[in-house]
Amino acid sequence: MRCVNKIRDAISLLPQTEIIDINTEQLTITSDTPLSPLFDAVTALGYQVGYHYQLPLSGLSCGRCVAKIEQALAERDDIAHFNISKQLADVSGSISEQALTDIIVELGYQVVTNPQQHNYNFNLTGLSCGKCVAKLTTALTQDNIEIVTIDKNNLNVKTSLTANEIIALVTTAGYKAIAITPSQPATLIDQSLVSEPKPEPEITAPPQGQATQLLLSGLTCASCVASVEKAIKAVNGVDSVNVNLAERTALIYGQASPQAVITAIEQAGYGAEQSEDDQSRRLRQQQQNQQTVTTHMRNAMIALGLGLPMMAWGIFGGSMIIDSTASQISWGVVGLITLALLVTAGKDFYINSWKAFRHHRATMDTLVALGTGAAWLFSMAVVIAPTMFPVAARHVYFEASAMIIGLITLGHALEARARSRTSKALERLIDLQPQTAIVVENGQDIERPLSEVIAGMTLRLKPGAKVAVDGYVIDGNSYIDESMLTGEPLAVHKKTGDHVRAGTINQQGSLLFKAEHIGSDTMLARIIQLVRQAQSSKPALARLADTISSIFVPSVMIIAILTAMAWYYFGPQPASVYMLVAATTVLIIACPCALGLATPMSVTVGVGRAAELGILIKDAEAMQQAASIDTVVLDKTGTLTEGKPQVVDNKIYNALTREQLIQLAASLEQGSEHPLANAIVESARQQQLALSPHSNFNAYTGLGVSGTIEQQQLLLGNTKFMHQNEINISHAEADFDFIASQGVTPVYLAQNGILAGIIGISDPLRDDSLSAVKRMQDMGLNVVMLTGDSVKTAHVIAAKLGISDVVADVLPDGKAAQITLLQQQGKRVAMVGDGINDAPALALAEVGIAMGSGTDVAIESAQFTLMRHSLHGVADALELSKATLRNIKENLFGAFIYNTLGIPIAAGVLFPLTGTLLSPVIAGAAMALSSITVVSNANRLRLFKPSQQHQEK
Numbered sequence: 006m007r008c009v010n011k012i013r014d015a016i017s018l019l020p021q022t023e024i025i026d027i028n029t030e031q032l033t034i035t036s037d038t039p040l041s042p043l044f045d046a047v048t049a050l051g052y053q054v055g056y057h058y059q060l061p062l063s064g065l066s067c068g069r070c071v072a073k074i075e076q077a078l079a080e081r082d083d084i085a086h087f088n089i090s091k092q093l094a095d096v097s098g099s100i101s102e103q104a105l106t107d108i109i110v111e112l113g114y115q116v117v118t119n120p121q122q123h124n125y126n127f128n129l130t131g132l133s134c135g136k137c138v139a140k141l142t143t144a145l146t147q148d149n150i151e152i153v154t155i156d157k158n159n160l161n162v163k164t165s166l167t168a169n170e171i172i173a174l175v176t177t178a179g180y181k182a183i184a185i186t187p188s189q190p191a192t193l194i195d196q197s198l199v200s201e202p203k204p205e206p207e208i209t210a211p212p213q214g215q216a217t218q219l220l221l222s223g224l225t226c227a228s229c230v231a232s233v234e235k236a237i238k239a240v241n242g243v244d245s246v247n248v249n250l251a252e253r254t255a256l257i258y259g260q261a262s263p264q265a266v267i268t269a270i271e272q273a274g275y276g277a278e279q280s281e282d283d284q285s286r287r288l289r290q291q292q293q294n295q296q297t298v299t300t301h302m303r304n305a306m307i308a309l310g311l312g313l314p315m316m317a318w319g320i321f322g323g324s325m326i327i328d329s330t331a332s333q334i335s336w337g338v339v340g341l342i343t344l345a346l347l348v349t350a351g352k353d354f355y356i357n358s359w360k361a362f363r364h365h366r367a368t369m370d371t372l373v374a375l376g377t378g379a380a381w382l383f384s385m386a387v388v389i390a391p392t393m394f395p396v397a398a399r400h401v402y403f404e405a406s407a408m409i410i411g412l413i414t415l416g417h418a419l420e421a422r423a424r425s426r427t428s429k430a431l432e433r434l435i436d437l438q439p440q441t442a443i444v445v446e447n448g449q450d451i452e453r454p455l456s457e458v459i460a461g462m463t464l465r466l467k468p469g470a471k472v473a474v475d476g477y478v479i480d481g482n483s484y485i486d487e488s489m490l491t492g493e494p495l496a497v498h499k500k501t502g503d504h505v506r507a508g509t510i511n512q513q514g515s516l517l518f519k520a521e522h523i524g525s526d527t528m529l530a531r532i533i534q535l536v537r538q539a540q541s542s543k544p545a546l547a548r549l550a551d552t553i554s555s556i557f558v559p560s561v562m563i564i565a566i567l568t569a570m571a572w573y574y575f576g577p578q579p580a581s582v583y584m585l586v587a588a589t590t591v592l593i594i595a596c597p598c599a600l601g602l603a604t605p606m607s608v609t610v611g612v613g614r615a616a617e618l619g620i621l622i623k624d625a626e627a628m629q630q631a632a633s634i635d636t637v638v639l640d641k642t643g644t645l646t647e648g649k650p651q652v653v654d655n656k657i658y659n660a661l662t663r664e665q666l667i668q669l670a671a672s673l674e675q676g677s678e679h680p681l682a683n684a685i686v687e688s689a690r691q692q693q694l695a696l697s698p699h700s701n702f703n704a705y706t707g708l709g710v711s712g713t714i715e716q717q718q719l720l721l722g723n724t725k726f727m728h729q730n731e732i733n734i735s736h737a738e739a740d741f742d743f744i745a746s747q748g749v750t751p752v753y754l755a756q757n758g759i760l761a762g763i764i765g766i767s768d769p770l771r772d773d774s775l776s777a778v779k780r781m782q783d784m785g786l787n788v789v790m791l792t793g794d795s796v797k798t799a800h801v802i803a804a805k806l807g808i809s810d811v812v813a814d815v816l817p818d819g820k821a822a823q824i825t826l827l828q829q830q831g832k833r834v835a836m837v838g839d840g841i842n843d844a845p846a847l848a849l850a851e852v853g854i855a856m857g858s859g860t861d862v863a864i865e866s867a868q869f870t871l872m873r874h875s876l877h878g879v880a881d882a883l884e885l886s887k888a889t890l891r892n893i894k895e896n897l898f899g900a901f902i903y904n905t906l907g908i909p910i911a912a913g914v915l916f917p918l919t920g921t922l923l924s925p926v927i928a929g930a931a932m933a934l935s936s937i938t939v940v941s942n943a944n945r946l947r948l949f950k951p952s953q954q955h956q957e958k
Contacts, residue, residue: 416933483514654765
């Protein structure tokens, strides 16, 4: 009765108020005091009083409408508090719901008694990171809004509000939203009639139609990438675009039609096409790549077939000087043959450079066309009019034009062949998807194309077969190999109620399962989408390369002109020859390809290798951030532990039996989603204890819960919660501490103001948590454990893991504050978690890493998602990120050094020392080699192996 006495004391302090009757459920008074102070007096004690309504409204169009309702409610004595918006009336008081509804209706507005639920999709702009996502999530957290999926580019909600009202909320948060045609209103299903397994947390990808991927052709260097991106961004309805030179693809976000984008790309002088699905895209990409390799190899052989004999002629003493009519005729013929070569094997360079010129651009093709064209024109001028040149300058360079075309084309062929290996990881994922499925109809097994399978169908999975779609088992048991999706080395046992995923492979047993997610909704399809998006993204490090690439070719052309002028006016005789050789070599040796490929090649291979290791990466920027992490913060429950707590101990302090203690606690906790609550309810279920209904249930974040069962006031929670409610626990503290010293989480249960018992709940550590923590420490990382457990329990668990930095007794909303505190100390923090209450901390940390078994909100707030339930994935992700960033830096350094040293050498800075100029032929070979080197270096990431190989138990 302590609660009743507290309320009696509080009410008695109010003026002109007399208590007639009071018990745990009802208060009767006479008073001249307004209702609002009475409500405040009771609610200040932590109890509820009166009624609380949240009524959806319609018909309110402005602030005046809101003011009219507020004025009418303010005149009522039976209303304590209210908060009115155009969409919702939030009212507390003793007024009945019908009376409240009548007031609103009489004012000319409507109360939506059963609001129709709509499902809306929106394109978002202005969000740049996980923190933006977390901010918008908070802004949209309302009772009448259910967030289905949200990321930096897309939002999907179920709500009774209109699309414009959602857009207004997004705009208020500081971002922009564009509505897509909404789907049909959501169907409300009585869940009591449905017997299906609880869905697993999903890896979310943007809704289909939000991102369009196009295959590109005609791109040769970073300048082309900038031109294509500029052309696409100019299309109305395009929000953002990423062009990947390594894959020759463009990923476009926004409302623009694919045909409009394709038209813009074609008008910019390039080619583009759209594929219907991953299989057709992959097939078309392979065809394009094979055609590119074949064409380049053929052209290279033709050009080298002409150039090598001419070069050998000059090397072994043959004259390349025009000194007679016979030599004019013979070299004239050679010149015409070389021209035929240029317009056949080398035509792409000239066609592409002409297109670029028409669009006021300059690309790598421009440099090659100018260099080879200048060498051919100079040589033909010497052949046609040798007397116009000094005798020493009557040298022809037809072999240079042919060899340059041949070597660069050969380099392109080898580069294309190497590039085809960069997407092997993505292709292996696509290969996992079977093309048919066995559908059970009327007791008969019928093999159907995958396109004919719909959700709800019953499918049969035979031994050795691939799972066709996502679903759940309804009969049978077997072991399924999920290593290709999760990286788990051991097959996973599947029985009735368990989920199966498309692309995984059944082993010996046979299963019947219900199709649940098909086509682009399967986890495999979403993983492919996420991998593709990450491969098309750019880290901040790439911005420097992009900036340089945008001005690279014009700068080289200016340098070539200045070089030519310098040799013509200040060089030795014959000045025209030195001028030609130096300028041509500058044009040929400059390589924007290496700059353009340096970042996307490494990102493409790195993201693909991560997928093979069971790590999904949101974007390349996350990898760059992860490479500099020095502190890893690990949430305890579900991260270090299995996330499956169970009751392991209890103590009794009154007349209750152990079964009654569990029965009361489970009855109070039924319906709660908290892991500890689930453990208590599961313990009661295992003991076949009947649960009683409860009332007046309240949950206090980070403290405990309270409620009434059979007129008994119950409190269940931690030490702080007991102290707040003035429960005497001094006689039980020794037991509490002993249980906590075993690494078990103890919770108190109080009955009618008196301590009834303690329940000990244990969440076992993951099998590999100890080895994973040691591995991270060996990498030089500071590992911190973050938990809401008591200090004693937390330190016991941390000691088992070898963790010295422990932050315990943290409320859910305090996790983000702990991340901020570490960052203020100069730490670069990676947060690893799996729960809803981890989402703010995941978004705030430099890098958020979500366990794949975690909640959708946690996964969405993180930049990395671990598909296998192993903390070694955290170390794998950080090591791979460091390796990828190192690989990018190596590529960029090599490209910068090559051009920084190559261009001055080509211009002749070593001439005073050597007395010779670099040959344009050698420059062409060096240019081709630079791109091949970048591609080959990036492909080394395919061989990346984590520092410690481990076997899951």
